[in-house]
Each structure stands twice: as C-alpha cells, then as structure tokens.
Amino acid sequence: xxxxxxxxxxxxxxxxxxxxxxxxGNWSVRVGGxxxxxxxxxxxxxxxxxxxxxSLFDAASRDLRPGQSGEIMTLDGExxxxxxxxxSDSFGRDIYSRVIYGTRVSLLVGICxxxxxxxxxxxxxxxxxxxxxxxxxxxxxxxxxxxIPAILLAIALVAxxxxxxxxxxxxxxITEIPRVTRLVRSLVLSIREEPYVEAAISLGSxxxxxxxxxxxxxxxxxxxxxxxxxxxSAILVEAILSFLGVGLPPDIPTWGNIMxxxxxxxxxxxxxxxxxxxxxxxTVLAVNMLGDGLRDTLDPKMAKRV
Amino acid sequence: MSVLEVRDLTxxxxxxxxxxxxxxxxxxxxxxxxxxxxVGESGSGKSVIAxxxxxxxxxxxxxxxxxxxxxxxDLTHATQRRLRELRCTRMSMVFQEPMTALNPxxxxxxxxxxxxxxxxxxxxxxxxRKILDTVREVRLPEPERMVASYPHQLSGGQRQRIMxxxxxxxxxxxxxxxxxxxxxxxxxxxxxxxxxxxxQARRGMGVLFITHDFGVVAEVAHRVAVLRLGELVExxxxxxxxxxxxxxxxxxxxxxxxxxxxxxxxxxxxxxxxLATRGLCKTYRDRGWLAKRREVSAAVDVTLEVRxxxxxxxVGESGSGKSTVARCIVRLIDPSAxxxxxxxxxxxxxxxxxxxxxxxxxxxxxQDPYRSLNPRRTVLEAIIEGPLNYGVARAxxxxxxxxxxxxxxxxxxxxxxYPHQFSGGQRQRICxxxxxxxxxxxxxxxxxxxxxxxxxxxxxxxxLEEIRERLHLAMLFITHDxxxxxxxxxxxxxxxxxxxxxxxxxxxVFGAPRHEYTRALFEAAPGRDFAFGAx
Numbered sequence: 001x002x003x004x005x006x007x008x009x010x011x012x013x014x015x016x017x018x019x020x021x022x023x024x025g026n027w028s029v030r031v032g033g034x035x036x037x038x039x040x041x042x043x044x045x046x047x048x049x050x051x052x053x054x055s056l057f058d059a060a061s062r063d064l065r066p067g068q069s070g071e072i073m074t075l076d077g078e079x080x081x082x083x084x085x086x087x088s089d090s091f092g093r094d095i096y097s098r099v100i101y102g103t104r105v106s107l108l109v110g111i112c113x114x115x116x117x118x119x120x121x122x123x124x125x126x127x128x129x130x131x132x133x134x135x136x137x138x139x140x141x142x143x144x145x146x147x148i149p150a151i152l153l154a155i156a157l158v159a160x161x162x163x164x165x166x167x168x169x170x171x172x173x174i175t176e177i178p179r180v181t182r183l184v185r186s187l188v189l190s191i192r193e194e195p196y197v198e199a200a201i202s203l204g205s206x207x208x209x210x211x212x213x214x215x216x217x218x219x220x221x222x223x224x225x226x227x228x229x230x231x232x233s234a235i236l237v238e239a240i241l242s243f244l245g246v247g248l249p250p251d252i253p254t255w256g257n258i259m260x261x262x263x264x265x266x267x268x269x270x271x272x273x274x275x276x277x278x279x280x281x282x283t284v285l286a287v288n289m290l291g292d293g294l295r296d297t298l299d300p301k302m303a304k305r306v
Numbered sequence: 307m308s309v310l311e312v313r314d315l316t317x318x319x320x321x322x323x324x325x326x327x328x329x330x331x332x333x334x335x336x337x338x339x340x341x342x343x344x345v346g347e348s349g350s351g352k353s354v355i356a357x358x359x360x361x362x363x364x365x366x367x368x369x370x371x372x373x374x375x376x377x378x379x380d381l382t383h384a385t386q387r388r389l390r391e392l393r394c395t396r397m398s399m400v401f402q403e404p405m406t407a408l409n410p411x412x413x414x415x416x417x418x419x420x421x422x423x424x425x426x427x428x429x430x431x432x433x434x435r436k437i438l439d440t441v442r443e444v445r446l447p448e449p450e451r452m453v454a455s456y457p458h459q460l461s462g463g464q465r466q467r468i469m470x471x472x473x474x475x476x477x478x479x480x481x482x483x484x485x486x487x488x489x490x491x492x493x494x495x496x497x498x499x500x501x502x503x504x505x506q507a508r509r510g511m512g513v514l515f516i517t518h519d520f521g522v523v524a525e526v527a528h529r530v531a532v533l534r535l536g537e538l539v540e541x542x543x544x545x546x547x548x549x550x551x552x553x554x555x556x557x558x559x560x561x562x563x564x565x566x567x568x569x570x571x572x573x574x575x576x577x578x579x580x581l582a583t584r585g586l587c588k589t590y591r592d593r594g595w596l597a598k599r600r601e602v603s604a605a606v607d608v609t610l611e612v613r614x615x616x617x618x619x620x621v622g623e624s625g626s627g628k629s630t631v632a633r634c635i636v637r638l639i640d641p642s643a644x645x646x647x648x649x650x651x652x653x654x655x656x657x658x659x660x661x662x663x664x665x666x667x668x669x670x671x672x673q674d675p676y677r678s679l680n681p682r683r684t685v686l687e688a689i690i691e692g693p694l695n696y697g698v699a700r701a702x703x704x705x706x707x708x709x710x711x712x713x714x715x716x717x718x719x720x721x722x723x724y725p726h727q728f729s730g731g732q733r734q735r736i737c738x739x740x741x742x743x744x745x746x747x748x749x750x751x752x753x754x755x756x757x758x759x760x761x762x763x764x765x766x767x768x769x770l771e772e773i774r775e776r777l778h779l780a781m782l783f784i785t786h787d788x789x790x791x792x793x794x795x796x797x798x799x800x801x802x803x804x805x806x807x808x809x810x811x812x813x814x815v816f817g818a819p820r821h822e823y824t825r826a827l828f829e830a831a832p833g834r835d836f837a838f839g840a841x
Contacts (some may be wrong), residue, residue, distance in 0.1 A: 195672040195681040196688075199737070202636050203692035203744065204665040213691075217682040 021295045029297065031291030040281050043103040051097035052082060054253040061092040066271050087271040089261055098253040101277050105165065105233045105254040106283060112169045113234035114227045117176035122223070124177065125184020126211060129192070139185070142178035150175035154237060156245050168247055172234045183226055187219045221298035228291030232284045239280055255280045307378050309479045309512030310359065310397075312338040314372035317363065318353055319534075325535060328354040328367055332538045334531045336512040337478065341503075341545075343523045344516045345559075346533035347759035352516045354484050355533075358800070359514070360399050361389035377479055394421050398473035402485040404465035408457040414468045415453030421475050444501060463494035467501070474505065481506070482514045487522065492786065495510030496830035499525055501532070518759065522561045524548060532556045545808065548836065562764035563838035564789035568812040568832060573796035577613040579647075580747050580780035581635065581668070584609055584827045586644035588630050604630040606804045608644070611797075612748060617774060617781040618723040619795030619812070621788060627804040628784045632752045635782070636670050637661060650749070666696055669741035673753035675733035679725040685711075685736050686721040692744045703743070710739040714769060731762035735769065742773065749774075750782040755790060757834070767794060788831050789838075792816055800824045 009092035023029050042049065052072055059071035066087040072080050072094065086095040114174075124142070128135045145153070191197060192215060200210050241247030242256025250257050255276035262272020317329040329351040336342045346350045357363045359374055361381060365420055374396055381389065393399075401407040409417060416436060422433045441449040444467040466486060474479055484503065487495035503526055506513050515526055523530055523544070530547040532540040533557065539553040551557045587607040590601040605627040612618045620628040634641040637653065645656040653664055657839040672678045679688055689710060690703035698706070707716040714735040725733055734754060740751055751770065755763040772793060774781050785791050791798055791812070798815040800808040800823065808821040819825045828834065 006385050009689075030798055048833050102549075195674060195678040197677060198636075198638050199670070199740065201638060201692065202668070202670055203740070204695045205691060209695075213683075218680070220682075292327065 007275070010293075024295070026293040026297050028289045030255050032286045032291075032293060035282060036290060037120050039103055039107060039286065042100060043107050046104060049100055050085075051297065052080065052094055053249070054093065054098040055100040055251060057091040057093045059092055062090055063269055064097075065218070065266070065269075066275075075285045086275045087269065088106055089269075089272055090265060091261075092137040095258065095272065095275055099279055100259050101253045102276060103257045103279065105248065105252060106238060106280070109165065109169055109172065109238040110231040110235040110287070112282075113172040113176065113238075114231040116169065116173035117180050117230050118227050119225060120177045121180020122184050122216070122219070123202040126188060126216070128181065129188025129215075130207065130211060135185075137154045138181075142181050145175070146178045151237065151240060154241060155244070158241065158246055161222035163247065165248060165252070168238055168241060169234075171241075172237050175237075176230045176234070179225060180223075180230070183222060185217060187222060188215055206220040220249055220293075224229060224298065225295040228287050228294060232273030232287040232291065235280070235284055236252050244287075251252075308375070309338050309377060310334040310514060312355070312359070312372070312377040314375060315355065315369065316371035317351070317356065317358055317367050318370045320366040327370075327536050327669050327680055329533075329536045331357070331372065332533070332536070333372075334538065334541050335516050338479070338512055339506070339510040340750055341506060341513040341526050342529040343527035343530045344514060344533060345518065345520065345523055345530060347518060347559075347650040347761065350533040352533050353484055353694065356399065356484050356514065356516055359480075359482060360393065361386075362399075362616060382798040389502060391425075394473070394478065395425055395476045397479040397480040398476075398483065399482040399484065400466070400469050400473050400486045401672075403489050404462060404469050405457060407469055408465060410457055412461070413454060413456055418453070419817055420474060421472055425476055432623050437471075440475050443474070443505070443626040444468075446471075461494075462490050463498060464473055466490065466494075466498055470498075470505070471500065474509070477509065478511065479529070480512050480514065483515070483713045484516045485518070486515075488517070488519070492788070492832075493623065493826055495522075495832065499832065500653070502526065511586070519832065520548070520560060520760070520838060521831065521833030521836070523668065524763045524836040524838075532559070557762060560838060564764070564767070564787075564793040565838055566789055566792050566816070566828075566834055568792045568795070568816040570788050570813075571796070573613075573811070580649065581612045581613050581616050581782070582610065582645075582647040583631070583635065584645040584647065586610075586631065586646060587635055588627075588634055588639065589641045589642045603804050605634065605641075608801075608806055610799055612780045612782055614747070614780050615774065615778045617792040617794050619783045619785060620801055621791045621798055621799045622801035623653050623786060623827075625803075626801040628786075628801050629752055630804075631801075632670065632750050632782065632784050635748075636750060637665070638670075640738070666692065666744040666752065667747045669746040669748070670750040670752060671737045671745050672755040673756050675730040675737065676739045679733055679740075681725055684722055684724055685728075688725075688736065689721070689740045689743050692740065696744075706743060707739070710742055713742070713773070714739045729762075731766060734758065734766055738766075738769065738773070742777070746779070748780045748782060749825050750784070753785045753786065754783075756787065757783065763790070770794065777824070788816075788827060800827065 022204040032070060036286065056072050056074060058072040061072055061084065062288065064070050064087050066085060068087065069083045070088065072082045074080060084094055086099060090096055124138060128138045152173050156159045157174060158167055161167040190235050200214055238247060238254065239256035242254045243260045245260060247256055248254050258271050258276040262269065266273055315329055315332045316327055319326060320330045332355060334342065344355065348353045354367060358369055359381065361384065364784055376392065387592065416439045419433055422428055422436065428436065437453060438449045441452055445465050445572055446452045446464060460468065463662050487498050490498060499522065502513065517523060523590065527544045529542065530544050531538055534555045539596065540547055540551065540556045547556060548560060565678065586605060588605040590602045590604060608631050608762065609617060620631060622628045633639045635646055641654045644654060645652045648664060648667055653661060685709055693703040693706060694700065707721060711718040711721060716735055718731060728736065755766050757828050758766060762833040773779065784792055795812045797810065798812045799806045800821065802823045807825045808819065813822065819828060
C-alpha cells in the first residue's frame, strides 16, 4: 500500500506568510511606520519647508500669536518678511522653524541612543549568556546601573561631561544598556537549550559560530522591538533633559528646549509649549505603535504575555 | 434519545487556511452507556469538534451548518448562559494536559468546590462530602490530603484523576475526553483508561473519547469514528472498523500502527562494537549558595553496547534516564563517571578540543521537529553546516546535501527553503539528512518519531531502517513506545529510575520479559491483544 499517497501530512503544513508580508498587513506597523517616515522626511527637508534659520531672532517680532506676520533679521542684517505659523517666542524666534529643526535632534538622539544601547547590550548579553564566569560580575554591574533612576543617571552623566548631542546620546544609551543586556542574556539562555543549538554542537560547530550563526539571528526580532521602545524613551528623555535645562545647550533647537523657554509664559502664550508638545507626542506615539506592531507580528509569544 | 447527536456539523476555518472547513458535514452519535472514539491524525479536526460540542470554539471557527444535539437540545443555537448551565451538569470535558488545565495557584479541593458552588445550592458540609466521595470514586489515595494539595504537589496521573473527578462531580450525561492520556506515561495511561472504563460502566454515561492512538481505541472504544481532514471517513462498531476497515485511509492508519511482536531479523553476533558504555553515571548536583546540597542520579551504572549495522533500543518512561544516556554519549552533557568507548577510545572525559574531531562519528536526531532546525537558516545551510566544519569544500558539501535529500525522499530543489515551509515529518527527514551528512558511525534517534502522526511515523521508521541497512550504521534508538521499539530494535535495554533493569536481544525481552518492571510495561501497552500492522 502506498502510504505517501494517503497520508494527509502534506496538507497539514501551516501556510505561513513571510515576516515582511505579515508586517505590511499589520495596521499598527503601517500607521506608526508612515508617521515616522513623515517625521524623517520633515527632518531631512527642514530647510525646504518655509523655515528660517532657527537661531534667528528679532526683538520687533516677540511673542507673536500663531499665524501673525512679522519681520525677522538674518545674520547678514537683511530684514525678511515672515509669517509666524506657530507664533514666536519671547526672543522673537520663529517657533515653526525651531520645531521643524528640532525634529532632526530628536530623531537623531532617539535612533543613535537605541543603536548604541543595542550594540553594547548585545555584546554584554552574549558574553553574560555564554561565558558563565563573566555572568555574575557583569550582571551585578548591570543591576547596579538599573538601581539608579534613569533620568537621574542621565543628568549626572551629562553634568560630568560638556553638554552636547554626543554626551546626551551617550547618557541616555548608558541608562538603557542594562535592560538590553538582560533581554539578550535571557534570550541566549533559552535559545542555547534549543535542539537546533545542540545539533550544531554535535555537528562540531565552534562556539563563536553557534553564537553568531544560531543564537544571535534568533534574537533579532525581540531586539528590534526593544530597539523601538528605547528609541521612543530616548526621544522623551532628551526632551525632559532639555526641559530641565541639563540637556542640549539652549542654542540648539530641540523640542525640550523650546518648551523650557516657553514655560514661564505658558499661561499667556500657550503656543510655545503646544506645538513642540504635539510633535513630541506624535513622534513617540508613532515609534511605540511601530514597536507594538513589530512585537505582535514578529514575537507573538511575547505579545500574548504583555 | 442519544446522549449526543452530531448532525452534518460544519465548522469553518478562517480564510487563508489550508482548507475551507475544520469539519465538513460530520455526523455521528454517542448513546447512553457507550464510548465513542474520535480518531484522526493532527489537523483532522477532532479537537475542534469537541470544542464545538462544549461551546468553546474560538471566534475564528464558527459553526456554519448542522446541529449538535445534547439529549435532544440543539447546542449550536444555545446562548452563552445556557451553555454555561449545561457545562459540568450535562456535559463535561477532560483535557490533555492536566497541569495546565488546573489552576496552579488554587488548591485542588477549591477547584472542585467551585464547580459545586456555581451549579448547586448545597451547604458547605454537603459539598465537602460530595467532593470527597467523588475523589474516592476516581481512586485517589488519601482523599483529604489530595483535596488539600495544590496541582504541582500531585503526579501527572493524580492530576488527571482530579480533572476526571471535577468532570464527574455533577454526574453529566456526556463526558468528552480530549486525548486524556497522551501526556501520561504508559503505565499511568493504563490506569486512567481503566478508571474511565469503570466509571463509564458504573454511571452509564456516554463518553466521546478523542485520541490519535489506535492502541487506546482498541482498549476503550465501543464505536469508532475516523476523521480525515475534517471529514468523517468511517463510523462503526470497534471490531468492524479495526478488523474490517472499509475506507482506504482507515486501512492505511491501522496498517501504520507498529506491532508489539519484535521483528525476526537476525542480528550478527560478530559485528564490531561501535559504541560501548561502561558504568556510565550522571549525577546532578544542586550546589545552592547556603542551600542544602541535593543530588539527583539521572543515570546509574549504565553499560550498553551498539554493534555495527544493528539497532539498540533504550525503552523507558519519562524520567527513566534514557535521554540522559543519549546526551552523555553525544557529550551534550558531561558524564559524572564511567566510560563511553567509541571504537575503543574513551570519550567520556575528553576535552573539547580533543573531542571535536570525534564528534562527527556520533550524530543525533531529536524529538521535536519544530525546534530541531534553526528557523532562520535554509535547509541547505543546515545540512552543510557540519561538513563545512570539518573542512569539506562548499561545492562538495552542496553536492552531498542534494544526494542526501534524495536519500531521505525529499526534493533536492527544496534545499533553498526555510524550515517553516515543511511539515513535521519532512523536517524530521531533513534532520536525518543533516545527521547523515557527517557520515557518522552511530546514529542516535532520541524519540525521533514520537511527535509524528502514525502514518508519518511509519514512513520515517521505514526510512531509518533503510538507511541503517544501506549505510550499515549502528543505531541507538530511544523511545517510550514499545511498539516502535519492537519494530526497529535488535537489542533492547529497559530503563527505570536511571538504571538498566533489563537488557538483551529484542526477541528475548519482548517474548519473555524477566524483570517485573518490563512486565508491567507490557501489561500497560494499550491494545496489546490486538493485532495491528497486519493489514
């Protein structure tokens, strides 16, 4: 009797779409992704969007309401007619230009901090998960870092160095490294018990091959998800640091700086806080939506748990 | 009136599934006082039908046609409220995995009490008396202690008895048992089956028993319904279906069940010994900081021999140490004591660097086909990984991979695909090809066919047999399934609690078991009096 012909097995294979197809079908990924893409385009095209140099100010155009027209002096002493779409602040600077240029800083800080935290976290996590003697000491250091509130640690680190984009990125990344390390370590510990890793051992694959060929590729989905969350939180933390006056220097236009300067006059001129606040909220929401969508499609086990 | 009558039941699958319906126009009935077995391979829709009866179908699987009559009442149109009233009182369900079916943070007694509180107005003392009576009826020792314990404090069999007690508390007319013994060891399974048979006879209820195991069917069924891809292909009395199956599919399934009679292939006594263990021990020591030291012996003094071209089976229940022995031999774990002699060389204590050149001689195929292949690597990469490690040129390795795919009856053109595009049986073939790519002298199959459906299992067993013969391999076959062992093994070692309790030629162990544990195992094998595989 022909077993193969009657067997129903081949009909039982679960039809699986590729990860890419599933991602495109997820509305949260689509909405978050498009919103984020829009922000990236805005950041790149900032000079083309009817902005002026964000550092320009004109005493005659102080505290204009959104939509009012006024004049602004360029560095060459030329007087420009300008419509203040989002109003101006108490120095007479154009809020619209500052918010648009602020997108660059926020995205840069968010993405760089996420990449940096992931890079170090992956290295530390792989070491802790693979080298048993390093596991204890390394994880205790990470626990120590985690014991300090992230904002406080970032403030301390920025205060130690001179405030600049690099130091802010570093400060934020350092506070996130322990979380990534823990995630990677736990992934390594579970993946290395998988039969395919044991099979690789019996196939004589050296440890580094197993680490980079088998374990790391299977960490990518959860890392991608974690990366988006770090990015969102880094954007927020940067804004908080700037708002507190311990982040980037006030001459760099960032959403946090704009809000910090508008804080005093918040009751009379709410637009100083409103517009950067909306941009900040939309960007963080977009990144988080993208992260949620990624988690649901790439890491369904985690999605059920959270 | 039948206890349960299912008429033309059709349950839809979500769009994009591999077929349109999970169950298509299925009709069968369960009468008072009989056990109807619903048999089928994975994906046949048997569990979906059970969920449909209980009203537990997920949203994506709606009933689109037909009727489910429980004592004449149509359940397909019943409200949630009515279904809740009927569950436990008129129909009950026992699930496959008792550990997850019971709430781990609630005492067993409280979980039983919950049923009574929901459905009756009995006083506390009466409820307790009823609970203890039922617990006694499912033959749990020390009912008071059982009722006071949490699920994790009980064994698998005891947990399943608690589940059965819970299902029977309110004396339902219909009991649905969804693979109730699949997660249990064979001796425990035999006890639970006997219990269900006794209770059913005493209470005269109807039982819908879902299983994939024809041995179990032979043991418990009065009538049998065979499902294939959501369609009922055969429904009739047990003897009719098992002895004179009318449908080809049923005939194929029954023919795939291995017999308990060991094969009669002669094994050459003079073949060279490829692998031998001498006094192999593995002890796990829990050296907690400030904690009390605990020692668990997973394998004690295991001495075995595998000869070229022959198959040694290690048989035992879960926790018997059979997988520990395999993992010690492959050196995935380090043995605590004893020798592992590969062609006379002791590899038990070799350091990693010295071991590496020898690793290729011993290859292993694991149980779970879904976790044995890296999901992010193509089949080709999986198969050539080993040869590349040992310096084979890439082109030669690819060529070998293509030949191996043919050897395991797979299309060499599918080498570029990823594991998720294959079924369980196909993945297991790929794993075998991956192991063979190393040209090993010893192939270890660690429960390699246990996760497969019976027809696929038969194919993979035939493949392993063919490979052993063609390549003249030594094979170490680890299984909990006596039927599988009988079919492939030349020698059999029976393990219990880390020790080999009986070891000898298969015909001798199967024909005249000497150790009482071996005898108990054979006693417990479901359907042992039934001649399968003859078709």
